[in-house]
Amino acid sequence: MTQIPETMFAVLQTGDGYSGQATGPAISDASDYLENGEIAVPTPGPGQVLIKLRVASVNPSDMHFIKGEYGQPRVKGHPAGFEGCGDVVATGKGAEGLAGQRVAFVAAGSGAWADYVVTQAQMCIPLRPDISDEDGAAQIVNPLTAMAMVDIAKSEGDAFVISAATSQLGKLMCMLGRDLGLKPIALVRRAEAIEPLKELGAAEVLVTSDPDMLKKFAKISAELKPRVFLDAVSNQQSEQIFAAMPNRARWVSYGKLDAELPSLSRMGQLVFMGKKIEGFWLTNWMMTTPPADQGRVVAEVQARFADGRWKTDVSAHLPLRDVVSGLADALKKTDGKVMITP
């Protein structure tokens, strides 16, 4: 294996814990939240691996996180960054199988915006040789999440509901839904999104500001019987959509784009209609889904990148050492992902 140095360059969080605010992913200057640093290369513990970074990608969740507005607390002095791809250069006990492999990863131990990264073996996916480093660096947070959530929807029937459907994840889920012969019902904020989403694969598109929206949804729900609601918004309208879904419906929240707290108007539906309210978090999915189910979903994602059905649009390249000074500017282009290289 490669010689591993004692220290490394890393982009470090300057904030600690939660900010208590909810201001969204936008930043005007990354140095408000991050600083350059030289820290010890971490050692992988049991079940962990050490990865030498090839490429890290930037996701909205990284921005929520460094601002202290994500579901996990910041740790001051630890590297930022969730997602990337690189080579496993050291392994802890029980993770030896990954030694030497090129992997896509999500960082659960130390952040991805560093020369070296520690994470759990379960958070790594060995990459097929025909997948590029950049596709590998952006393969998990959006594509795998989309595939894993659509897989849940598919297990319950053919129709499912997606809120905030114009997001990257929403669009991926519409495309996937159609590819798999399912019927995505897309919820959007603006009428201009109706046609593009139908072209991508949505069976129905509803505009959330339409005063007749719930009436229209009830009609579609009675006809298509969607059993799963993949919801990034989680507000009162979400609750009303869930209440209009048929028996055995699952409201699966994976985000909270609206601060409004939904109140449960139809508790009895949980009892008498077998409905459920739950969440989806990819980290949890990767840590707990049986290997066979996970393997099926991962293989489907990699096949799509390998044969070109999916590709990662890159809007900017940023050297790791320029993240603090250059990230805010790089994020101004919104036609793809920012890729960070050591």
Place this chain on the structure above:
Amino acid sequence: MTQIPETMFAVLQTGDGYSGQATGPAISDASDYLENGEIAVPTPGPGQVLIKLRVASVNPSDMHFIKGEYGQPRVKGHPAGFEGCGDVVATGKGAEGLAGQRVAFVAAGSGAWADYVVTQAQMCIPLRPDISDEDGAAQIVNPLTAMAMVDIAKSEGDAFVISAATSQLGKLMCMLGRDLGLKPIALVRRAEAIEPLKELGAAEVLVTSDPDMLKKFAKISAELKPRVFLDAVSNQQSEQIFAAMPNRARWVSYGKLDAELPSLSRMGQLVFMGKKIEGFWLTNWMMTTPPADQGRVVAEVQARFADGRWKTDVSAHLPLRDVVSGLADALKKTDGKVMITP
């Protein structure tokens, strides 16, 4: 088999659908909701059985139901009554295995307060010969529900939370919890209930009106780590209790004693802590739980009645033909169940 007559005596619902009110189980005169009638003996369809009634019991859910305040709609002209015991005298296709058996049942087809009752085979439990008709007539709605819910709690750990713990069901669950080596955490409305519930088996008892209740609960939760909340109240305090429970906690609602709508203050816990909100309805449990799991739970209930650990307290006996005129009076004694005989 017995000769089956063409018509039968039955106590019929006079209301239809839902009342739109929530006034609780009390009635001043059963004739406000019920009337005597002579109707055709029903014919069991596929998967159903016809039962000749031995004894029917009266539960609070019967009162909610005839008043139009239950989670299922009334059907005018159909018999009332959910629970009883009797002999299977005719079977539909696929239900032949129950022919001639004495069973405990919940009525899903036509009500239990009639000479004959039709229900699904899955809603019948063949009775051991050493169980009395009266214990058989009150074996499902409370005892089996308690056992099935505690079985869910047990599958997730040793501590669990029970609201409205002074109800018959709540007390049964406390007793069962201790018997099975678990730690029931009981929530009650009045401080007088603390000692009796501790004697029954509660590991901890909290009074919901105590201003420090949530603080005390958080401390107990951190220590005992309850993963299941069996909740008959389902109000905002329930939501706060759920929010104070550890990761993977399940809020299992089985009733709505408080009309207040809970608002979900910690949606992110569903995502990042893997918490879930769901319901429990015995009918659904009986229709969908795998036979082996169901058999284990049923056998445990029958063993308790057979060896005398459990018995049904009977407060009054009421002939079927006197239900309309006498039920309100019979329910005034609250030290046991009213038993109805043909």
